[in-house]
Amino acid sequence: MKASPGARSWMAAGVRHELLTRALPALRHDMAAPVSVIRMGLLVLKRQAASAPDAENWSERLSLIEDQVALLAGGVHSLRAWELSAEGEEITRGDLVVQCSALMRVPFELHGIGLLVAEELSPEKDERRFPSGAALRYMLLGALGYLHDSVAELGEICIEADGDDALRLSARRGESEPGDPLAGAHRAPRALAIDAIALQSLAEGLGYAVSVEPDSVRFGLLPAPAEV
Template sequence: MPAKNSEPPLPDHARELMDAGLQHAVLMRAMPVLRHDLASPLSVMRMGTMLLKRRLAKGDLTPEQAVERVEQIEEQLGDIAHHIRRLRQWDLQINERQALRALVAEAVELARPMLMVRGTELEPLVEDATGWDEQVTARHTLLYVVLAALYHLAERPGPVPARITVEPSGARGVRVRAQGVSASQDLPPLQGNSLAQPPALDLAALHQLALPLDVTVQVAQDQVEITLPGA
């Protein structure tokens, strides 16, 4: 007979709801950056069109200057389109695979602004960084796992890390490490008691996010190792 206090296994729909809730917790942390990246070029474009309209009305704009202004607006529209395409990485209805390095680079770019505000340095991945196998791909939702690892090390109780580094770990792995102690220790914690704050991303959350991808996550005190299947 089963033990009196044992809990039955979660049904599939309950696990799916749990996964969706954890993914939402990650997305809410990245949302301010996503929103800024869309709003910033749009704001600049609106200012540019307003100035263009005024100068055209006054008749003090040469055709060459007008073409230059329009080309600037086209460039800003291209930036907006690029950031809209980035949103596909959050779409669970697609089943795309991307290069592992590209997914990690996107996670770093999304996490950097928040970490920098908190006093934690996070360097972007350079294009020609060595150690990454460009032939290794992963499902696009691995972005949730890498971001969760970054946020986990940044938000854990205790001193704020001075820097977090991301590097390849073997041919099919990612190593995220927290190093040092930031001088910005007088700032309020990333995770407060407010209901508006997303829940903390602890070890159990990392493992649950990785489970549908068959990804292995190992967490030490200052390090998270993410390993893709097939290593």
């Protein structure tokens, strides 16, 4: 059967994604090497600045730079979290929601879409860890993308726990102001919008069970049992 234009676009996007994930380890290494050199240089400068006449001023400036370099190094190392081949990475449900919400909150809120997280998903209250953190990040981002791309006049998305090992995302419609120039500014091109078929394909590829409704998504945080 001949693939539809949308399906062909998704297949091409899938190939690009696979190539990117294969290149990520080298990209991460290339970014981490200069950061290591900078950190070593800062250590030398701090030792030299300690004997300078205005040592206090130098110390403050170097500490500021050191903090920024540490943030940069953390960002570089976090790229590993997106590699599905990463072994041993577990994540709590609360941390999963916090990480993905932080990534999407700003682009959503720029055109009036709120992200609400249920109180029971606070990282301090949710200590159970689930395997395959990278796969779960793709699942949650996929669910957010589906509701974002599929629900007209979307006002907010509520993320809440569903039982002990699942998440449910529910869309609520809102009122958009007429002539809002930012409305739809971050929506995907129509050919690559995440529809129910795309989300189901993502879940099947990653090995998770997902239930997709017009205005809600539920998926388990443990891999679905293999079919016999």
